[in-house]
Amino acid sequence: MGRSPSCDGETGVKKGPWTIEEDKLLVEYIKEKGHGSWRRLPKLAGLNRCGKSCRLRWTNYLRPDIKRGRFTDDEEKLIIHLHSLLGNKWSSIATKLPGRTDNEIKNYWNTHLRKKLLGMGIDPVTHRPRTDLSLLAGLPGLLAVAGNFVDSGAATAAWNMNALKLQVDAAKFQLLQGLVRALTTAAAPAPAPGMDNLRALLAVSTGGIDQNMLLQQCQWNDMNNLPALTSSAPTSGMHNISGMFDGFSASDGLSSTELGCHGGVSGRNGTVDPMVADDQECKNNGGGGVSCEETPASSPFDGLQSLNLIDDLNTDGGWKDLLEQMSWLNSSEL
DNA sequence: AACGGAATCAACCGCCCTCGG
DNA sequence: CCCGAGGGCGGTTGATTCCGT
Numbered sequence: 291m292g293r294s295p296s297c298d299g300e301t302g303v304k305k306g307p308w309t310i311e312e313d314k315l316l317v318e319y320i321k322e323k324g325h326g327s328w329r330r331l332p333k334l335a336g337l338n339r340c341g342k343s344c345r346l347r348w349t350n351y352l353r354p355d356i357k358r359g360r361f362t363d364d365e366e367k368l369i370i371h372l373h374s375l376l377g378n379k380w381s382s383i384a385t386k387l388p389g390r391t392d393n394e395i396k397n398y399w400n401t402h403l404r405k406k407l408l409g410m411g412i413d414p415v416t417h418r419p420r421t422d423l424s425l426l427a428g429l430p431g432l433l434a435v436a437g438n439f440v441d442s443g444a445a446t447a448a449w450n451m452n453a454l455k456l457q458v459d460a461a462k463f464q465l466l467q468g469l470v471r472a473l474t475t476a477a478a479p480a481p482a483p484g485m486d487n488l489r490a491l492l493a494v495s496t497g498g499i500d501q502n503m504l505l506q507q508c509q510w511n512d513m514n515n516l517p518a519l520t521s522s523a524p525t526s527g528m529h530n531i532s533g534m535f536d537g538f539s540a541s542d543g544l545s546s547t548e549l550g551c552h553g554g555v556s557g558r559n560g561t562v563d564p565m566v567a568d569d570q571e572c573k574n575n576g577g578g579g580v581s582c583e584e585t586p587a588s589s590p591f592d593g594l595q596s597l598n599l600i601d602d603l604n605t606d607g608g609w610k611d612l613l614e615q616m617s618w619l620n621s622s623e624l
Numbered sequence: 625a626a627c628g629g630a631a632t633c634a635a636c637c638g639c640c641c642t643c644g645g
Numbered sequence: 646c647c648c649g650a651g652g653g654c655g656g657t658t659g660a661t662t663c664c665g666t
Contacts, residue, residue, distance in 0.1 A: 329651070346635065381654060397633050
């Protein structure tokens with residue numbers, strides 16, 4: 291079916307900024323006769339514009355009930371609140387702000403509020419605290435308690451050496467997120483003592499771990515509701531490990547979907563963000579026993595493969611080799 | 625004063641939905 | 646029920662303004 295493009299079949303109509311004279315013609319015509327059919331209006335009003343352009347000019351600028359000027363603090367708060375509930379439904383949001391147009395609200399969001407939220411450490415899409423920077427800050431502590439999973443001394447030393455570099459390296463940053471995620475949601479086939487202690491560590495929030503951010507990321511409601519780190523091999527965690535290695539196998543320029551990380555581009559082309567799916571799993575299962583029934587098709591889960599990978603990592607130097615491959619470490623400096 | 629980059633926002637684009645013939 | 650005109654909507658563009666150097 292497909293509707294013809296805007297103003298097609300109306301060749302020669304003027305585009306671009308409206309002049310005062312055009313505004314006057316449009317306002318006077320609508321005041322006198324109403325807009326009626328927008329398509330016929332331009333001809334009747336003596337305007338060389340397409341009907342759609344007239345409608346936009348009227349609804350977004352010339353309408354007498356439009357409130358102009360700066361948004362008040364209350365309006366800002368209301369927009370942010372409504373956006374958290376409705377998303378980019380600008381017209382719906384606009385109905386709650388008398389005198390403001392959807393276009394004006396949309397522009398204000400994109401130019402001011404979005405940046406404001408980012409500056410406050412809040413993700414403007416999810417309206418949840420950003421997990422990226424705080425999780426990065428807590429990585430050494432997490433690695434330190436991962437016991438058999440990683441050589442904590444080496445990891446911490448590596449961290450100190452590379453912290454600055456990592457902060458500006460987006461691809462590796464995403465890998466870090468995947469690593470943190472895996473370490474905090476996966477159980478090893480035979481749980482390491484360090485993993486058993488993770489709960490205790492989180493409780494006292496040592497090692498620079500941002501406890502709240504970690505809880506946010508996993509959708510754990512409170513410290514008493516942490517998932518048990520048992521040997522029951524939660525498949526969601528295994529899935530994370532598997533997804534993480536999919537990322538490792540690629541060279542630079544890893545995508546967020548490959549890694550299953552928050553903060554990347556997701557949803558625009560209909561892909562499922564695996565991390566979001568996992569978050570949902572956590573939530574649905576009350577943070578307890580985790581199932582993986584809804585593992586996204588974009589990140590195929592191979593439990594056996596994951597187990598083999600973990601076995602490989604737990605052999606001598608496995609994790610160290612991995613980190614070296616990721617070029618985070620220069621082994622000669624350890 | 626001149627320039628360039630960033631920020632702003634009016635206007636446009638094109639897809640989608642509704643409704644009437 | 647089908648089709649297409651009309652209108653609504655969210656995303657994007659680009660001209661203009663602002664601001665720092």
